[in-house]
Amino acid sequence: xKNSLKANANGWALFPLLIFIFTFLGAGIFLNDFYALSxxxxxxxxxxxxxxxxxxxxxxxxxxxxxxxxxxxxxxxxLIYLLAGAFATVSKATGGVDAVxxxxxxxxxxxxxxxxxxxxxxxxxxxxxxxxGAIVAIGPIAVRxxxxxxxxxxxLAGALLGGSMFGxxxxxxxxxxxxxxxxxxxxxxxxxxxxxxxxxxxxVITVLLLFYLGFNSEIATTxxxxxxxxxxxxxxxxxxxxxxxxxxxxxSTLFFGTILAGCIGFMNGDFTLLGFxxxxxxxxxxxxxxxxxxxxTGGLAAMVDKAGGIDFVLYHIKKTIKSKKSAxxxxxxxxxxxNLAIANNTVSIVITGGIAKEINDxxxxxxxxxxxxxDIFSCxxxxxxxxxxxxxLILSFAAGKLNFFDLFENAWYHLFLLVFTLMAIYLPAWDKxxxxxx
Numbered sequence: 001x002k003n004s005l006k007a008n009a010n011g012w013a014l015f016p017l018l019i020f021i022f023t024f025l026g027a028g029i030f031l032n033d034f035y036a037l038s039x040x041x042x043x044x045x046x047x048x049x050x051x052x053x054x055x056x057x058x059x060x061x062x063x064x065x066x067x068x069x070x071x072x073x074x075x076x077x078x079l080i081y082l083l084a085g086a087f088a089t090v091s092k093a094t095g096g097v098d099a100v101x102x103x104x105x106x107x108x109x110x111x112x113x114x115x116x117x118x119x120x121x122x123x124x125x126x127x128x129x130x131x132x133g134a135i136v137a138i139g140p141i142a143v144r145x146x147x148x149x150x151x152x153x154x155x156l157a158g159a160l161l162g163g164s165m166f167g168x169x170x171x172x173x174x175x176x177x178x179x180x181x182x183x184x185x186x187x188x189x190x191x192x193x194x195x196x197x198x199x200x201x202x203x204v205i206t207v208l209l210l211f212y213l214g215f216n217s218e219i220a221t222t223x224x225x226x227x228x229x230x231x232x233x234x235x236x237x238x239x240x241x242x243x244x245x246x247x248x249x250x251x252s253t254l255f256f257g258t259i260l261a262g263c264i265g266f267m268n269g270d271f272t273l274l275g276f277x278x279x280x281x282x283x284x285x286x287x288x289x290x291x292x293x294x295x296x297t298g299g300l301a302a303m304v305d306k307a308g309g310i311d312f313v314l315y316h317i318k319k320t321i322k323s324k325k326s327a328x329x330x331x332x333x334x335x336x337x338x339n340l341a342i343a344n345n346t347v348s349i350v351i352t353g354g355i356a357k358e359i360n361d362x363x364x365x366x367x368x369x370x371x372x373x374x375d376i377f378s379c380x381x382x383x384x385x386x387x388x389x390x391x392x393l394i395l396s397f398a399a400g401k402l403n404f405f406d407l408f409e410n411a412w413y414h415l416f417l418l419v420f421t422l423m424a425i426y427l428p429a430w431d432k433x434x435x436x437x438x
Contacts (some may be wrong), residue, residue, distance in 0.1 A: 009315045010308030020046025040292035054307045068302025069295045077182040081287040083254035084173040089283030094265040099229040115210040118159040125167025127237035129174040134164040139397040158410025169379040172244045175346045180371040183353025195372045202416035236261040327363040331356045332377035345378035
């Protein structure tokens with residue numbers, strides 16, 4: 001196999017992919033905003049480079065590119081993105097996000113604000129599939145609570161960051177989960193179960209630590225302004241999670257969840273039938289960036305692969321792999337470095353997913369576990385990047401009252417999640433326990 005890879009390997013073929021990465025990275029550094037240049041536009045630069053640099057006929061390049069864009073896993077991934085966007089947008093329009101936040105804040109004692117913020121962010125990010133959305137919804141509240149109660153702002157911010165990344169990594173409608181499972185060809189619910197076996201102990205230890213730190217902090221009783229909310233609008237989130245765990249097809253799950261959220265919106269007078277259809281379309285368009293990125297990256301990857309670029313990466317990675325454990329760590333390291341370069345965990349998974357699949361199949365790894373490792377490593381790195389969207393949002397809400405290092409020192413969940421992931425890779429007993437109960 002290695003001889004075959006060596007014969008087909010062509011490092012030059014990687015240049016279009018590297019041009020895409022450095023275009024995205026360079027624009028982010030130059031503009032001081034890693035989200036100023038849209039990723040689909042950045043990948044177009046790489047595609048143009050591929051057509052110029054790679055040695056194939058023009059018609060062959062066109063055929064390869066289109067086949068890569070339309071590959072079944074890419075299209076499945078894109079359709080799931082659309083449905084997830086529709087569900088998230090319709091549910092939010094009914095007041096679901098506000099209800100989760102206000103319900104959580106109203107039931108949390110001031111002594112347990114760090115713990116409460118973590119749990120609220122964890123549920124909201126899991127229900128909506130987005131860490132950024134959870135931070136936007138809870139961030140201003142967390143800062144205000146710190147200012148009025150005396151609870152440590154770095155501790156609250158770290159709890160918010162950890163809780164938001166809990167759902168980003170675990171949620172079955174998160175774009176990272178969708179990208180990881182489709183890349184490895186495993187079911188969402190199967191990846192969720194293995195992921196939960198790693199994330200749950202990490203979150204339990206985080207909860208206990210936050211309980212202790214919050215309880216022993218010097219705090220002042222503070223009145224909490226809670227807006228009116230309808231508890232029923234939280235139901236669609238719960239239903240989607242339950243149906244997915246029961247094994248219902250992800251398309252059916254998201255479709256049913258969207259319809260249920262729409263029915264609740266009708267009964268509450270949040271929108272008309274036309275308004276419902278508009279919210280669905282708004283959800284579709286909210287996924288335009290990741291939809292186009294996945295499709296275009298699929299085409300670029302196919303061109304790079306045909307020219308020998310993927311074989312080049314695989315050949316050099318496999319020289320360092322001595323066992324299944326090192327193969328799993330290699331996959332995690334690969335996606336981690338990709339995320340360091342482009343500060344986007346979903347894009348990192350899309351770029352490295354094909355290579356992870358090749359390594360997974362050759363070393364006969366468990367695709368569910370590989371998808372989990374791919375997702376976790378990308379989310380751990382994303383959650384501690386000083387130029388990542390999540391960290392930048394929290395720092396902006398703090399308005400100069402918090403610096404990155406204080407936030408990093410309180411990112412407890414990320415540390416515990418990484419530790420338990422390494423345990424799942426290197427400890428045979430832990431691995432057997434996962435296989436026994438999953």
